[in-house]
Amino acid sequence: MVLDPAFTIPALAVAAYDWFQSSWTITRNYPVAGRLRWLALSLRPFIRAYAVEDDTHGTPYSYAARQLIKTRSHGLADTIPFGTELDVYEDPHHWISHSMAPEREPDLSPRITVGNEQSSKPYSASILNISAMSFGALSANAVKAMNIGARDGGFYQDTGEGGLSRHHLENGGDLVWEIGSGYFGARDKDGKFDPEKFRDKAANEAVKMTEIKISQGAKPGHGGMLLGSKVTPEIAEVRGVPVYENCLSPRGHSAFSTPAQMLEFAASMRELSGGKPVGIKFCVGQPHEPFALVKAMLTTGIYPDFIVIDGAEGGTGAAPLSLPIGLVCRFGTGWC
Ligand SMILES: Cc1cc2nc3c(=O)[nH]c(=O)nc-3n(C[C@H](O)[C@H](O)[C@H](O)COP(=O)(O)O)c2cc1C
The missing domain is CATH 3.20.20.70 (Aldolase class I)
Incomplete structure (x- = not known):
């Protein structure tokens, strides 16, 4: 196997630097290869967001909630057929309460007057x-x-x-x-x-x-x-x-x-x-x-x-x- 000097010379230079420096233990013990850790760390947010993150479990907003916001901000339809993906037996679980007598004409933009008699x-x-x-x-x-x-x-x-x-x-x-x-x-x-x-x-x-x-x-x-x-x-x-x-x-x-x-x-x-x-x-x-x-x-x-x-x-x-x-x-x- 012939090694390409364009690759081996810089790699040896980095290895020598890693070997002799005394600031980072990982690269001193594993010259060059230890640097993969930084690569992995920089990819961490992407791997989590694209591969690992559960649709309903992100904090403070889940992937599903973020998608809903995006859908609405694009003016797209956000009415879909669904069966819930939420764990409704989870503690705590938040929900909107049902009623046998819901408001007939709900106020869709509820407001409140702020300002007491001193204002x-x-x-x-x-x-x-x-x-x-x-x-x-x-x-x-x-x-x-x-x-x-x-x-x-x-x-x-x-x-x-x-x-x-x-x-x-x-x-x-x-x-x-x-x-x-x-x-x-x-x-x-x-x-x-x-x-x-x-x-x-x-x-x-x-x-x-x-x-x-x-x-x-x-x-x-x-x-x-x-x-x-x-x-x-x-x-x-x-x-x-x-x-x-x-x-x-x-x-x-x-x-x-x-x-x-x-x-x-x-x-x-x-x-x-x-x-x-x-x-x-x-x-x-x-x-x-x-x-x-x-x-x-x-x-x-x-x-x-x-x-x-x-x-x-x-x-x-x-x-x-x-x-x-x-x-x-x-x-x-x-x-x-
Ligand atoms: C980028 C950023 C800047 C903030 N700056 C202020 C601020 O100047 N004054 C303040 O009272 N709260 C500030 N906050 C706190 C928010 O107003 C809010 O109280 C806090 O994020 C909790 O609300 P949330 O649970 O809806 O995020 C800041 C929050 C963020 C994320």
């Missing part, structure tokens, strides 16, 4: 909307696509804490402007809440409500950080932060430190936005905290117009890798 501009919200995802965590195209969806579907898009950008405003979908601990888009040079900047942007017709983000299910105890490499000039301008520097959302807010102060802050946001409803988003970590919040509502007489409760199953644009792989839940820092 002068109540908003009629869809009961399904797009949860907060920041520009920065999402690309401009993703923000725009979701906004078009919100406009066409009659629901709202939550901006997330990364500020209100022109991409949110281009297509006319309803918006909830979220303010996190970084006060992006409404902050002064020291990172503190700037009421004037908030007032100017909240006045935009597309902004129907505003929201204070306290905590997020995906990252207990963490604010969040957008890596400097992602902080392009445009994202920096929208957020009001330096270009290409790590952009930090602190763990907690600087504008308040007690439940009563938080409610006063919410009331000031409602006033600054011209009476638009204001909400609070958090993940329940300690059961006494919502109690304290409700008690503060009673003592101050200030009520948020809506409350968003996040679950621990939620996603995030940026969090330490140890959180999504479940170390926290398994070893326990509380529940949420």
